[in-house]
Amino acid sequence: VYYLVGVDLGGTKIATALTDTDCQILKYDAVRTEAVRGPEAIIDQMVSEIRRVIEDLPKESVLGIGVACAGLIEPSTGKVLYSPNLDWRDLPLADMIARRLDYPIYVGNDVNMAALGELHYGAGIGKRQIVCVFVGTGIGGGIVIDGHLYEGANGFAGEIGHVTIDWDGPDCPSGNAGCWEGFASGTAMQRRTLAALDRGEPSMLAEMLHGDPSKMRVELIAEAAAKGDALARRIIAETGELLGAGCANLVNILNPERIILGGGVIRGVPELVDMVDAVVRRRALSDAVAGLDVVRARFGREAGVIGAAVLAKLAGKP
Numbered sequence: 001v002y003y004l005v006g007v008d009l010g011g012t013k014i015a016t017a018l019t020d021t022d023c024q025i026l027k028y029d030a031v032r033t034e035a036v037r038g039p040e041a042i043i044d045q046m047v048s049e050i051r052r053v054i055e056d057l058p059k060e061s062v063l064g065i066g067v068a069c070a071g072l073i074e075p076s077t078g079k080v081l082y083s084p085n086l087d088w089r090d091l092p093l094a095d096m097i098a099r100r101l102d103y104p105i106y107v108g109n110d111v112n113m114a115a116l117g118e119l120h121y122g123a124g125i126g127k128r129q130i131v132c133v134f135v136g137t138g139i140g141g142g143i144v145i146d147g148h149l150y151e152g153a154n155g156f157a158g159e160i161g162h163v164t165i166d167w168d169g170p171d172c173p174s175g176n177a178g179c180w181e182g183f184a185s186g187t188a189m190q191r192r193t194l195a196a197l198d199r200g201e202p203s204m205l206a207e208m209l210h211g212d213p214s215k216m217r218v219e220l221i222a223e224a225a226a227k228g229d230a231l232a233r234r235i236i237a238e239t240g241e242l243l244g245a246g247c248a249n250l251v252n253i254l255n256p257e258r259i260i261l262g263g264g265v266i267r268g269v270p271e272l273v274d275m276v277d278a279v280v281r282r283r284a285l286s287d288a289v290a291g292l293d294v295v296r297a298r299f300g301r302e303a304g305v306i307g308a309a310v311l312a313k314l315a316g317k318p
């Protein structure tokens with residue numbers, strides 16, 4: 001019997017799973033990332049989590065360890081070029097883990113790994129041309145061409161959140177202005193809602209926040225919308241339009257057979273999937289949408305560990 005290990009290394013949480021060779025989770029554990037203590041301490045933390053899920057399994061039964069890491073990862077070396085969440089630059093992550101653990105180590109971008117998991121074991125099964133769009137605090141993507149994750153020249157393909165949709169739009173942490181995620185992410189939904197409340201638009205959300213704007217969450221907007229709140233419903237409708245417009249761009253460029261929508265915003269507001277579907281059909285070239293469907297991702301918070309296990313299964317060649 002053989003096993004794989006998948007790790008999802010984020011700025012707030014390290015999740016670790018032991019899986020079988022079909023990447024089904026057998027054991028799962030998550031701890032808070034001790035981000036302030038720096039890379040060596042975080043890697044020690046991760047290694048002790050990996051040892052915990054492997055326990056006393058025979059060494060040769062564990063085929064490899066995949067790590068999904070937030071940030072720009074150089075796939076060929078497993079180096080983290082830049083991770084804003086962890087505040088890392090030019091960190092040889094795969095080598096640093098390999099110094100502590102004698103197993104094959106593979107590192108990939110967390111969003112790409114989530115797409116890899118959907119491709120092999122989730123909503124992408126049976127499809128070969130896929131675009132995954134993950135909407136959370138930002139917007140991340142994974143592009144699948146001919147059944148393989150498309151990594152681009154240096155491994156940075158799929159940064160769909162940073163395509164420009166308004167040349168004169170708001171500044172983005174990426175250094176660009178008018179990025180898609182500045183309009184259609186969960187962060188943008190919260191910001192637009194708060195701005196409307198500031199302008200004095202009537203909404204039950206004012207009451208629901210108890211005067212504390214930092215309590216604004218996408219879940220709260222969804223709750224207000226379900227109770228018929230006009231502002232909340234408008235924000236969600238606009239987000240559907242904004243997400244749909246960006247997805248229509250992707251359809252016109254890539255002509256996928258399936259768009260998979262995932263991430264916290266889609267989990268919190270699942271009706272966005274049908275809204276995006278309708279907008280894409282209206283905006284994209286009609287021949288490009290003929291064979292297209294828009295579906296929800298299968299995996300939620302566990303997407304990263306599953307995708308990382310898939311990377312290990314594929315021996316680092318997605």
Ligand SMILES: [Zn+2]
Pocket residue numbers: 161162163172173174175176177179
């Ligand atoms: Zn950007």
